[in-house]
Amino acid sequence: MKKLVIIYALVLFGFANAQSIKYGVTGSFHKGSIAGIHGVSKGDFGGNVGVFADFSLVPNDIYDSAWLYFTPQLEVYTIGEKGDWNEDKVDYQKYSNVYVAVPLYIKYYLKNHGYKGDIYFMAGPKLEFLVSEKTDEGNAVKEAEMSGYNPAKFGLGQKINKFSYGLSVKVGAKVSDKLEAFIRFDRGFAKIYPDYTQNTSYNRFLGIGVSYYLGETN
Template sequence: MKKIVIIYALVLFGFANAQSVKYGLTGNIHKSSIVGIHDRSKGIFGGNVGVFADFSLVTNDIYDSAWLYFTPQLEFAMFGENSKYPNKDLQKFHNNYISMPLFIKYFIKNHGYKSDIYLMAGPKLEYLITDKVSGPASLTADQEKNLNKFAYGLAVAVGVKVQENWDVFIRFDRGFSKIYPDYTKYTTYNRMLGIGINYYLGSTN
């Protein structure tokens, strides 16, 4: 986890001289799952909560007219899934991560003017801080003893500004690293689909 925090601090320091910086709080409610391993698995509902900063990447004389931003986030994220093997109790696999998406945020332009709609995409780093398994053992329990602490993937989102300090978004995350390195039948990775909000606390110019 220290590596994630250090990387985030270096990213913020590296963009400290950007033309303008806006910062705030972010959160979402999502449904997540671990692809390719458990018995009749079903996604679970969870959430992310964290902080973000918008670093403008274009030069503008008019305040808040930038249409391209670098947007790193630092989040606490709940992932996992439940599964049901016939004639057995529910199996639960719940994992918590410190997550760091590194977005490029692009505001759609209309006749040269910045609109309220934006697109975001970028890589994501994760560090596993807790993992909890409950219920009967899965069929692949022997291959689930080891979990990769570090994970990486891709996050994409589309959002719209609804008020001066608020916007809402839909986000999809897809992992590319293996969650269970000892399981070789399929590639196991995290994925999620959620809806969330950003609240801007302030800005610097």
């Protein structure tokens, strides 16, 4: 986690001379899952809370006229799922993880008659570090062994990676001078369970959220 904080601080320092800097808080609600593992599984609901800064990459001579920004974000988010290794729909295995993450977005506002519009798109890489892991597999490992199966085949008893990375995208709209609403999709590319060989396991989620601007520097 310290590495992510250092990365975020260096990014902020590197863009300190941007045309203008807007900053605020953001949060979202999503349904996510750890794809590619735990047999038949159901995603759980989770959320994100964080802070962000918009560094303008084009002139911002007129009030809030910049249409292109670099937007780093520092956030905490939860993700998890319920597994069902033998598909009996009775005893579920539960997985819940908490990450500190740094998405690094490019933010582009669509133009309306040559001026900055209210609709925007954001996309960029995301780095994340596991800070909390909660796994409850009950007697699933013993049940699989007693049934003549290797528990590892169903993703049971696996060790999780502490670091991962992926891609985050948003589509949003300006609600007021200080408030924006968005839809967000994140897809991981790193293996969450490195020792699991049946499939590539990764984090993913789809959610909705808002961003609120606290201030601006010029």
